[in-house]
Amino acid sequence: MKHLYIVFLLLFLSCNNNKVVQLPEMEQADITEIIDVSPAYLFYDETKKDSIELNRKTLISTTNWLVNVDKRLTLKQAIPKIKFLQDKKRNAEIHKNDAAKNYYTCHDTSINNLGFIEFTNVYYKEKQPENHNLKPNEYLMVCQTPLNIEVIGLDIDTLKTTLVTFSKDLKRLFPSFNETKTLQLFLNNKLSFQDYIGIKSKLNKLKEEELIIANDEFLFN
Incomplete structure (x- = not known):
């Protein structure tokens, strides 16, 4: 086929x-x-x-x-x-x-x-992230638990490096704890489709039982 x-x-x-x-x-x-x-x-x-x-x-x-x-x-x-x-x-x-x-x-x-x-x-929506200090060419990822929300901005150069580096950055978002974690994507709409696929493919390899990747994906300027 x-x-x-x-x-x-x-x-x-x-x-x-x-x-x-x-x-x-x-x-x-x-x-x-x-x-x-x-x-x-x-x-x-x-x-x-x-x-x-x-x-x-x-x-x-x-x-x-x-x-x-x-x-x-x-x-x-x-x-x-x-x-x-x-x-x-x-x-x-x-x-x-x-x-x-x-x-x-x-x-x-x-x-x-x-x-x-x-x-x-996947449902694509437009929404500006709140209370963030993103640098140019960064995209935002939000990790939510029942008790708190954590935010990380990753630049494009980091995105293009190895899965190991990418994984380490995500571990800063959700260190080991018991609550179920929901990873919410806020994506800079200036990202190329190549970079977007890079994000998606790497996240697919990092899925764990404790990690849920939300279906809603937000785009911001």
């Missing part, structure tokens, strides 16, 4: 005015094969004012959706289009399949093939 999809992707790109989606990269995806799929594409277009173009002509509402987002797009550019796709599927009244899911398509560098990150239940 993976190889068939790659062939389909190449055919689509070569027949569509030579437009190319540069997929975001990740290592060791948890999901590497999906059946019953249809794709959508978010192109980076330097010739347009907003530098983005959505093609969803090949989407079938009852299938699993593979959303191919160019890694050069920012969250500010990409997320409104993604929310549009989510709403179309969630609000469908006919030809609806509640078991069908949504995935971001990535290039898994560990196998040099496709990998996928599910975002079916």
Whole structure:
């Protein structure tokens, strides 16, 4: 299935005015094969004012959706289009399949093939974080427990380092304690989609029984 999809992707790109989606990269995806799929594409277009173009002509509402987002797009550019796709599927009244899911398509560098990150239940919202002193190019993560809220700002350079470094930064957020922890993401909308996938893929590897990653993800200016 993976190889068939790659062939389909190449055919689509070569027949569509030579437009190319540069997929975001990740290592060791948890999901590497999906059946019953249809794709959508978010192109980076330097010739347009907003530098983005959505093609969803090949989407079938009852299938699993593979959303191919160019890694050069920012969250500010990409997320409104993604929310549009989510709403179309969630609000469908006919030809609806509640078991069908949504995935971001990535290039898994560990196998040099496709990998996928599910975002079916993610809800993107706009909200400015309160009482923070973020430096430029930082994104904010909030860890909540029944008793307190802790905040950390991580810069892009830290994000691009190893998982070990990333993990150490998160450990400062939630050292070992008994309460269940909810990690709430506040994301700088200037982040590239590549950096966003980097955050998501690393968090997926750090999940623990005591750590819940909230479905609501907030974007701020």
